[in-house]
Amino acid sequence: MQNKTPASKPGYFFKISVISMDKRLERILPKVQKPARYTGGEYNQILKDKSAVDLRVAFCFPDTYEIGMSNLGMKILYHTMNSLPYVWCERVFAPWSDMYEQMKTNDIPLYALESGDSLDAFDVIAFSVGYEMAYTTVLDMLDMASLPVRSRDRESLLPLVFAGGSAGVNPEPMAPFMDLFVIGEGEEMNNELLALLRKAKLEGWSKQRFLEQAAGIGGVYVPSLYDISYHDDGTVSEIRACSGAPERVTKRIVKDLDSVPFPVNPIVPSTEVVQDRVNLEIFRGCVRGCRFCQAGYIYRPIRAKKPETLIRQGIETLKNTGYEDLTLLSLSSSDYRHLGQVCDGLLEFCEPRSIGVSLPSLRADNFSMELMEKLQRVRKSGLTFAVEGGSQRLRDAINKNVTEEDLLNTCRIAFEGGWNTVKLYYMLGLPTETDEDIVGIASMADQVLHCWRQYAKYKNRGVRITISTSCFIPKPHSPFQWEGQISPEEYLRRVNLLRSSITARNVVYNWHDAETSLIEAVLSRGDRKVADVIEAVWRKGGRLEAWSDFFSYDRWMSSFAEFGLDPAFYARRTRPSDEILPWDMINVGVRKQHLVHEREMAYRAALSPDCRHACSACGAASLLEGGKCDE
Ligand code: SF4
Structure with a gap:
């Protein structure tokens, strides 16, 4: 890899800020592979004065630094959210197994790379989820932030936990965990949502009041405002929108790509990433x-x-x-x-x-x-x-x-x-x-x-x-x-x-391999009942399961059995075209x-x-x- 940080660049030394690592972190970093994944301080990262912003966003990618830093959607939204003067958006990635063990042993919570602050300092925990096999990692990151994984157990408005990304076109398997989903392209929608959250925070709204208002923003799906009923055979019998939420949530798009800002100054990772370009x-x-x-x-x-x-x-x-x-x-x-x-x-x-x-x-x-x-x-x-x-x-x-x-x-x-x-x-x-x-x-x-x-x-x-x-x-x-x-x-x-x-x-x-594909098929076309299985798999140690080293088919199978769910019902069954599909409330x-x-x-x-x-x-x-x- 070439040196990608031209030293002649004005402001280079100003922009590097090694996070305010505490002593525990200093001790463990020499013991893990690729410590640069965990230090922040890269060229072009965005630093703000935290006392001068109204909202702090922890933008979480449920996979490693190398994968997340290659994700174009993450790069774009990092910059669009940070374009709001009252928001400071920082990056959070899932630690690799060695760092994970060290963080657990040394009682270090999940933290954001720019400030080094743990996630309890943030108003928003936003996930970018493009792949169903990342679901257990989402739960793990919430847990590492000392947050209950289920939305109903997080009673206060803040931190607001939401997800976007292509996996959201069937949000149902993750519905009980998220306060809301943003469906479609986030450049404009995320900023509208943050504007509403800022107002809610400053005026002291309840979480329920905020969620009902947020459901009025195009592209926002609030799962707790939808009741799902099932037939005896397990298929969906009815999807009912409540409290004024739209019957179908239509995805948001950016109509004119030339007019939205593109990050021409993306962060340059200090270590090799998957797409180093x-x-x-x-x-x-x-x-x-x-x-x-x-x-x-x-x-x-x-x-x-x-x-x-x-x-x-x-x-x-x-x-x-x-x-x-x-x-x-x-x-x-x-x-x-x-x-x-x-x-x-x-x-x-x-x-x-x-x-x-x-x-x-x-x-x-x-x-x-x-x-x-x-x-x-x-x-x-x-x-x-x-x-x-x-x-x-x-x-x-x-x-x-x-x-x-x-x-x-x-x-x-x-x-x-x-x-x-x-x-x-x-x-x-x-x-x-x-x-x-x-x-x-x-x-x-x-x-x-x-x-x-x-x-x-x-x-x-x-x-x-x-x-x-x-x-x-x-x-x-x-x-x-x-x-x-x-x-x-x-x-x-x-x-x-x-x-x-x-x-x-x-x-x-x-x-x-076929086993991962079977689980991906279940998670892709699953309903809300599948959430119990995802949680069970995570509780049994499931995380980073997009990586074959950490995927366990047996763990998934035992968890399906625990909740009496049959993976074949979701993956292998050919569905009649008049069946109500779990994702029918989403309009792409x-x-x-x-x-x-x-x-x-x-x-x-x-x-x-x-x-x-x-x-x-x-x-x-x-x-x-x-x-x-x-x-
Ligand atoms: S088929 Fe659909 S996407 Fe293609 S041109 Fe027609 S409306 Fe547009």
Whole structure:
């Protein structure tokens, strides 16, 4: 890693503030791995005078420093909340197991990195939750802050505990723990919520009064204002909104991405993190409509930044941080209409300074030699394609509009351009998948290998083709939200079928484990009853379970049994389309009828057009001024 903190930067030494560590912390830091995770004091962190602000926000990421510091949403909201003069927002991450043990042994509570103050000094505990497997860590962080984990046991208004992030589109499994959820994009909504909380704090409101008022802010879901009833078979019979709360909470979006502030001076971590680079968000939403993809639906409609905004923000951020890599981030970056223009503008600045520009994932259908040549001028990164299905029929069923010909053409261009490494991602267990589709994955890898033998520029370097599979997880608000997941045993059978079908030595096969996928499927489509299981798992020691080192399938299974809940009821059951779903009070903009239609299309292996070619009237445009998408 290069030195990313230019010493010539004015104010650098002023900005570094090693937190006011007490003696206990000083003693334990030399005993843990990567102590820089726990000290704060990074370049560009925001420090304020705590006596001069009305609200202190502990912005918590329920995973390690390295993961949280790579999260773009966290970077954006840290800056937007801190743009309010009466708010000081600080960062809090979950400690790794060694630090966790030391903190427990030495009686050190969870603390924020900027001030070093423990969480009892804060008015707001806000979580960013993008992944269901982080739920037990959320509870653990509340406990490390000496707070009761259930909202009903925290009687006073402060600290207000809320969560946002993509996992909130089905808030129900975490509903009893949160005072409220913010649904959708937080740039404007969080600041409206903080303005109301400031008023409530200064005027001494009760928690109940504040929650009832907060429910009137667009995008705010207050679970305690919704009564949920169940049928004898465990399905939801009624969702009833009380005390004036809206029947459905519509997610918030930022309508004009050019007009909202982008953090061009993000914090530069002092230790290596997962994404050690500038992440430049080029657009939100996706024009494609892959039927398994929750993100493609919950972030609709598409809103793009202007090329000049991107070039300016990219260059400013590079200047303010000293990073030597920049990634153009979005759900499908190669779909951005002005990609060539943005790459040209950025490369003009980046090339002479040896700064690399990359795209995180490419579609195999619109990749061009011109683009590839542009991006490889500085540094060549690996090629990654999310192909998802092993046959054209299956790819049509999931609306992944990529043909074998597209993929092979792209690979040919890449191999001719000097690439030697290709990663292909697939899912096993997609609706309508057959064994033939699985064998088709191996055949496609053989064809890619054949293509390399024909066209590779550097044959002497060899080729490496990696196939990765994960188990399909049906997700709320996608056309497959009603589908059942295959069992872990069936997933392993399909994995073994694929393994035995791969014969070439240059093809490596990795697969994601099935047990985590089962638990993720339960948490994704769970109801409020699942909260008891999450709490039980946490009480038995569950935390950081997104990491395989800490995940325990047995702990989850014993906890389901304790509460008489069957994971298969949530994960594997195919639900009728008229069943009330636990997340039906959340409106992400896309009409349920559209999802039903897309699911029917899947069973006919019929394609839907992408939004640039024809609008399928999914409903998301209603979130925009004028009710019309511009792509
Ligand atoms: S309203 Fe039409 S163009 Fe907009 S996201 Fe939906 S399908 Fe795409």
